[in-house]
Amino acid sequence: MYTPPMLEIDSLSRSFNGRRVLAEVSLRLAPGEYVAIVGESGVGKSTLLNLIAGLDRPDSGRVVLDGCDYAGLDEDGLTGLRRDRLGFVFQAFHVLPHLTVLQNVALPLWLQGVDNAAAEAPARQLLEAVGLGERAGSWPRELSGGEMQRVAIARALVHGPRLVLADEPTGNLDPANGARVLALLGERIRGAGAIGILVTHSLEAAATADRVLRLDARGLHG
C-alpha cells in the first residue's frame, strides 16, 4: 500500500566543540508541504538540513521519514535513503566535471538502476524546464555558475524525490532565472505531493514556499 511521505523532526539537538547550535528543534511536515526556513547567518540552518539529509547525526532527538527512523540506519542505509527518496540542491553544486550536463542530470536515475535509454527522456525534460535544453551535450566547465546551479536543480528533481532539500538554490542566479528555478521547485514539490524545505536568506525567495519558518536560538517558529 502506498504511504504518503511524512517528515518528523523531534527535539533535534546538535553541538560542535561544546557549543550548542541546535537546541531541541521540532518540525512535522505532511505530503505536499513546502516550507522555507530563514534565520540569521550561523544560527544552524545548514546544520539542520544536514541532519535532515542524514549527512550528520544529532546528539539527541530524531528524524523520521515515512516512518523510517534514521537512528536505525547505518551509513549504507542512509546512502540508500538519500538515493531513493531525497533530492538536494546545496550551496556547492557538486556537478561532476567528467560527465556532460545531460549525464549529470541523469545520474540519480542511473544510481537507482534505470538504464541509459530510459533515463534520457526525464533528464532532457528537466533540462528544458530549467532553460538548459540546448546545453545537454555541454561539459560543466563550459557553463556559468548560474547555469551550473540550474543543472544541480534539474538533477535534484529528476528522480521524483519524496523530500527535496534546497540550501540557497538561487544564490548564483539573476532575478529572472532565480524566479524560474523557484517556480519549478515549488511546482514539482507540490505536484508530486513531496515535502520541500528551502533554506534561504532572501525573504522574496522564502515567500514562494507555502509557509515561512524562522530558526533562532529558541528553535523553529512560524
Ligand SMILES: Nc1ncnc2c1ncn2[C@@H]1O[C@H](COP(=O)(O)OP(=O)(O)OP(=O)(O)O)[C@@H](O)[C@H]1O
Ligand atoms: N562540522 C562543524 N564543525 C564545527 N562547527 C560547525 C560545523 N558545522 C557547523 N558549525 C558551526 O555551527 C554554526 C551554524 O552553522 P550553519 O552553517 O548551520 O549556519 P547557517 O544558519 O546555515 O549559516 P549561513 O546562513 O551563514 O549559511 C556555525 O557557528 C558553524 O561554525
